[in-house]
Amino acid sequence: MQTNLLSRPTSAKSTSMSDKINHPQLCQWLESVATNRDKVAFTHLFHFFAPKILRIARGKFPNEAQANEVVQDTMSNVWRKAHLFNQDKGAATTWVYTVMRNVTFDMLRKIQGNKEDNLSDDIWPVAEKMSCEDEVFEDHLANENLLDVIEALPQAQQDVVKGFYFREMSQEQLAVHLNLPLGTVKSRLRLALGKLKVQLGEQHD
Amino acid sequence: MINHHPKFELIQAFVNGDLPASLSAGVAIHADMCPVCQQTIAQITEQVAEASFEEEYLDRFIVDDIEALDAVAVIDFDHMIDDIVESSDISVALPKVEKTISFNDKTYTIPTALSNMELGKHAHIGKLTRSRIQLNENEIHTSLLHIQPGGGVPEHTHKGFELTVLLEGSFHDESGEYVKGDFIMLDSSHQHHPISTNGCLCYTVANDALHFTQGINKLLNPIGSFIY
Amino acid sequence: MNSYKLASGIVMKELNATLPIFPLPVFLLPEGVTKLRIFEPRYLKMVSTATSGQGFVIWLQDIKISANESATSMPWGSWVEIINFDQGDDGILEIDVKCKSLVVIKSIAHDENNLHFGDVSRIAHWSDTHVNITNGQLSRSLANVFAENDSLNNLYPKKVLNDSHWVLARWLEILPIELNVKNAFVVSYSFKDAKAFVESVILE
Incomplete structure (x- = not known):
């Protein structure tokens, strides 16, 4: 992108923020989103942060759609979690940065590690700033979905597979998987094998 | 008394989100117990955040926002805003469950x-x-x-x-x-x-x-x- | 070589090698991963050789594959590399192996530890080519199997669920059918046959 210093004063909109970030203004918008679900305030926040987030995300994700997803997810977390922002604990930019970094981290992990486990909010809590010694990690956000999954992972299941490694399904497992009676699964298998034999006969006889 | 701390470069990478989850968690666990590193992390985070949202500004202050958005975005930002604010969902902070x-x-x-x-x-x-x-x-x-x-x-x-x-x-x-x-x-x-x-x-x-x-x-x- | 019954589409490739042979009732196609427990000293030795060399070959052996059947059909194996190892609760070495390609076993010799070595050549099979076609229901159903089975899921950090060959190969590995039938999916049946078979079990 080409920069032209001379044109700067004519651009009213982008200079309204002046050289320095207008922190009190950002804080006020965030508070307004938190307490009033203020859509106008959110639109202001969006116009301030979204293009910058997009730029940063493009540096981390070559894929345009993924960079867009970072913007979408970050800003939608800002909307949904604004009430967790505490301006006594730090600047709005720091808080939004944390939200963005966490979204990016979880997405990169999903893409690279093939694991969608959203660990970032445990590592970098969004609800509290790390500088408040006594309360660190006190009130972190938990991802409801993930919690469900973790809770639902029964120890019993792990015990059963202990010493036995999944190599093949049993007919019973297949029946459960297909949500069919065992008898139906058995006859399906028989039929499918029968068809194979016919084909083999046709090919080789 | 804690004597061994992550070196500065590692803390920086931690703040940037550049470390793998394993090492990120290691730094977070340490910081949880170490007020000194907590302080360092808080300061770096503040600086990095400031720089992140300022630099971009300096980079493209010639054009007005709407034009810039159109130029950089293949997505429709207005549509995205509408999409987001349409949801009234709030993420509640669940009480910490100690495991x-x-x-x-x-x-x-x-x-x-x-x-x-x-x-x-x-x-x-x-x-x-x-x-x-x-x-x-x-x-x-x-x-x-x-x-x-x-x-x-x-x-x-x-x-x-x-x-x-x-x-x-x-x-x-x-x-x-x-x-x-x-x-x-x-x-x-x-x-x-x-x-x-x-x-x-x-x-x-x-x-x-x-x-x-x-x-x-x-x-x-x-x-x-x-x-x- | 003429005595082997090769399904249409199976072609010999250049690569020849001498590799350790591990006779096991395990059906594994290219990209397939399985966990093995190794306790016999000679196989411990084989594993240690394999880690510094080119891997080893799992030769599908099962009482169901009768002697005369294996005499007429092609003796083939899954050429695997070790991608991870760990120690079980009981101290037994566990290795994760991943199939690189299928090979035909041309001759077998034994060493003083009664370890088998075979002269092998790579063969091409539909399962080592990639076709990026989402075959909707089979993929989704397979994704569910992974999601429901942690130990299987953990073997595949990278699931190529949009590759219809990959999806089909994994289905053949995990479906509860006799090993002699699975064997036939390498020596006799084509991709089309395999696909029709799996679909008629899973979909319908």
């Missing part, structure tokens, strides 16, 4: 940074018990390692790095005594033989890219790989 883990009848609180990580089954050798943390980071292995009083890790080296964060108790090696909260990062130039007189629980991360190229001895005596 615990037991080793040899002793129960420990799992650090918050690990609370949503999947722990593997316990495996034992002598006075050592290990539970792998399933992070799917290929050659990086992450574990909780418990040492019973009087236990130790046989002398070993690693290709790559080996991080130990002491969660409870203490151990010592040739270089001295380590206590709860210590962040001990070793590389392949270190060889050590830690012993825990009173027992301890550690969070360990090791990358062992050359796992299988070290010949028969290593493989038939996979103790080092078992532990880290």
Whole structure:
């Protein structure tokens, strides 16, 4: 992108923020989103942060759609979690940065590690700033979905597979998987094998 | 008193979100117990955040916002805003659920940074018990390692790095005594033989890219790989 | 070579090698991963050789594959590399192996430890080519199997669910059918046959 210093004063909109970030203004918008679900305030926040987030995300994700997803997810977390922002604990930019970094981290992990486990909010809590010694990690956000999954992972299941490694399904497992009676699964298998034999006969006889 | 801290570059990478989950969690666990590093992290985060949202501004202050948005975005920002504010959902902060883990009848609180990580089954050798943390980071292995009083890790080296964060108790090696909260990062130039007189629980991360190229001895005596 | 019954589409490739042979009742196609427990000293030795060399070959052996059947059909194996190892609760070495390609076993010799070595050549099979076609229901159903089975899921950090060959190969590995039938999916049946078979079991 080409920069032209001379044109700067004519651009009213982008200079309204002046050289320095207008922190009190950002804080006020965030508070307004938190307490009033203020859509106008959110639109202001969006116009301030979204293009910058997009730029940063493009540096981390070559894929345009993924960079867009970072913007979408970050800003939608800002909307949904604004009430967790505490301006006594730090600047709005720091808080939004944390939200963005966490979204990016979880997405990169999903893409690279093939694991969608959203660990970032445990590592970098969004609800509290790390500088408040006594309360660190006190009130972190938990991802409801993930919690469900973790809770639902029964120890019993792990015990059963202990010493036995999944190599093949049993007919019973297949029946459960297909949500069919065992008898139906058995006859399906028989039929499918029968068809194979016919084909083999046709090919080789 | 905590004596061993992550070096500055590591804290920077942590703040940037550039470290793998295993090391990020290691730094977070340490910072949870170390006010000094907490302070450093808070300061760096503030600076990086400021720079992130300012730099972009400096980079493109010639054009007005709407035009800039149109130019950079293939997505429709207005549509995205509408989409987001349409939802009235609020993410509630759930009360912290403390998770615990037991080793040899002793129960420990799992650090918050690990609370949503999947722990593997316990495996034992002598006075050592290990539970792998399933992070799917290929050659990086992450574990909780418990040492019973009087236990130790046989002398070993690693290709790559080996991080130990002491969660409870203490151990010592040739270089001295380590206590709860210590962040001990070793590389392949270190060889050590830690012993825990009173027992301890550690969070360990090791990358062992050359796992299988070290010949028969290593493989038939996979103790080092078992532990880290 | 003429005595082997080769399904249409199977072609010999250049690569020849001498590799350790591990006779096991395990059906594994390219990209397939399985966990093995190794306790016999000779196989421990084989594993240690394999880690510094080119891997080893799993030769599908099962009482169901009768002697005369294996005499007429092609003796083939899954050429695997070790991608991870660990120690089980009981101290037994566990290795994760991943199939690189299928090979035909041309001759077998034994060493003093009664370890088998074979002269092998790579063969091409539909399962080692990639076709990025989402075959909707089979993929989704397979994704569910992974989601429901942790130990299987953990073997595949990278699931190529948009590759219809990959999806089909994994289905053949995990479906509860006799090994002699699975064997036939390498020596006799084509991709089309395999696809029709799996679909008629899973979909319908």
